[in-house]
Amino acid sequence: MTDATIDLRSDTVTRPTAAMRAAMADAEVGDDVFGEDPETNALEREVAALLGHEAGLFTPTGSMANQLGLRLLVAPGSELVADQQAHVVRAELGAAAVFSGITTRTWASTNGRLVASAVRDIAEPNAGAYSVSTTAIAIENTHNFGGGTVQPAAEVRAVQAYAREHGIALHLDGARLWNAHVASGTPLWELADGFDTVSVCLSKGLGAPVGSVLVGSTTTIAAARIWRKRYGGGMRQTGFLAAAGRFALAHQVDRLAEDHGNARVLAAALDVDPASVETNIVFAEVSDPAAYVAAAAAAGIRLMQLGPRRVRLVTHLDVSREDASWAAGVLRSLPR
Numbered sequence: 187m188t189d190a191t192i193d194l195r196s197d198t199v200t201r202p203t204a205a206m207r208a209a210m211a212d213a214e215v216g217d218d219v220f221g222e223d224p225e226t227n228a229l230e231r232e233v234a235a236l237l238g239h240e241a242g243l244f245t246p247t248g249s250m251a252n253q254l255g256l257r258l259l260v261a262p263g264s265e266l267v268a269d270q271q272a273h274v275v276r277a278e279l280g281a282a283a284v285f286s287g288i289t290t291r292t293w294a295s296t297n298g299r300l301v302a303s304a305v306r307d308i309a310e311p312n313a314g315a316y317s318v319s320t321t322a323i324a325i326e327n328t329h330n331f332g333g334g335t336v337q338p339a340a341e342v343r344a345v346q347a348y349a350r351e352h353g354i355a356l357h358l359d360g361a362r363l364w365n366a367h368v369a370s371g372t373p374l375w376e377l378a379d380g381f382d383t384v385s386v387c388l389s390k391g392l393g394a395p396v397g398s399v400l401v402g403s404t405t406t407i408a409a410a411r412i413w414r415k416r417y418g419g420g421m422r423q424t425g426f427l428a429a430a431g432r433f434a435l436a437h438q439v440d441r442l443a444e445d446h447g448n449a450r451v452l453a454a455a456l457d458v459d460p461a462s463v464e465t466n467i468v469f470a471e472v473s474d475p476a477a478y479v480a481a482a483a484a485a486g487i488r489l490m491q492l493g494p495r496r497v498r499l500v501t502h503l504d505v506s507r508e509d510a511s512w513a514a515g516v517l518r519s520l521p522r
């Protein structure tokens with residue numbers, strides 16, 4: 187429990203543990219723009235290896251990692267297709283259009299769950315001189331606004347086969363790929379396989395304070411390094427942050443199963459279909475979300491309104507089973 191409240195707004199609210207802070211304090215650092223920060227270099231190598239890609243690039247945020255990937259895969263004036271609730275579509279404030287001149291079309295889904303035919307139905311490779319051509323597809327795993335949905339492997343493979351056949355590039359927004367890995371038991375490299383670029387966040391369920399990593403081929407990541415600097419994301423002694431990420435990778439991946447269990451405890455209290463709770467995110471229907479969020483806050487529980495009838499609850503490192511059980515009891519008793 188933090189500050190006597192239980193904060194279920196997001197898994198980004200975690201504070202570093204004493205052990206993580208010690209790892210950060212002990213980090214050997216150098217100037218990362220010169221490529222001389224040992225911790226950052228090690229983190230980039232480790233994440234690339236875990237995800238089965240050639241190279242990695244540390245970025246300040248998941249949004250920057252996504253936008254670097256998209257910038258490198260989609261030429262200005264051509265098209266990205268993505269889920270209509272994808273983070274790159276809904277929550278990066280038009281960055282793909284603003285920074286990279288990318289136009290976007292979206293497919294509809296239920297709970298963000300990928301269905302390959304929906305992608306095939308809207309993608310238009312080689313559209314000629316009149317319509318915009320699709321040059322990349324973005325998939326999000328797990329799907330945040332879909333409710334932490336783990337993407338079905340067969341659908342991902344079907345989209346990849348289609349993309350390969352038509353020369354379309356693939357980006358994976360894997361901000362919570364760690365949760366997909368723990369929930370499904372699928373190795374990380376397998377979840378990241380077949381994508382040109384993959385972003386992963388260290389600052390969400392993993393519990394590090396800052397940072398993401400973009401992985402891809404050596405050539406792609408070398409180009410991303412230049413664009414990161416251009417975007418103002420070339421940081422200096424990043425080893426302090428990279429050390430937190432490396433600590434999280436070593437100690438805080440398997441425990442995500444606890445967050446998934448706690449999410450199920452909260453879901454049960456709010457009559458949410460347990461089948462819709464695959465990882466650490468719960469969406470609950472309420473008639474007046476603003477009133478529900480206010481009542482929960484008055485009782486010491488912070489939630490987020492997301493949509494006209496929904497509130498979001500996200501479990502994480504700073505929410506114990508005891509916290510979740512207590513919050514479940516309180517939330518069940520509030521008028522919905």
Ligand SMILES: Cc1ncc(COP(=O)(O)O)c(C=O)c1O
Pocket residue numbers: 246247248249250252273274326328329330359361362387389398
């Ligand atoms: C699926 C997904 N992708 C990307 C991001 C962006 O991460 P950041 O907030 O570090 O920019 C988020 C953040 O919530 C996310 O949920």
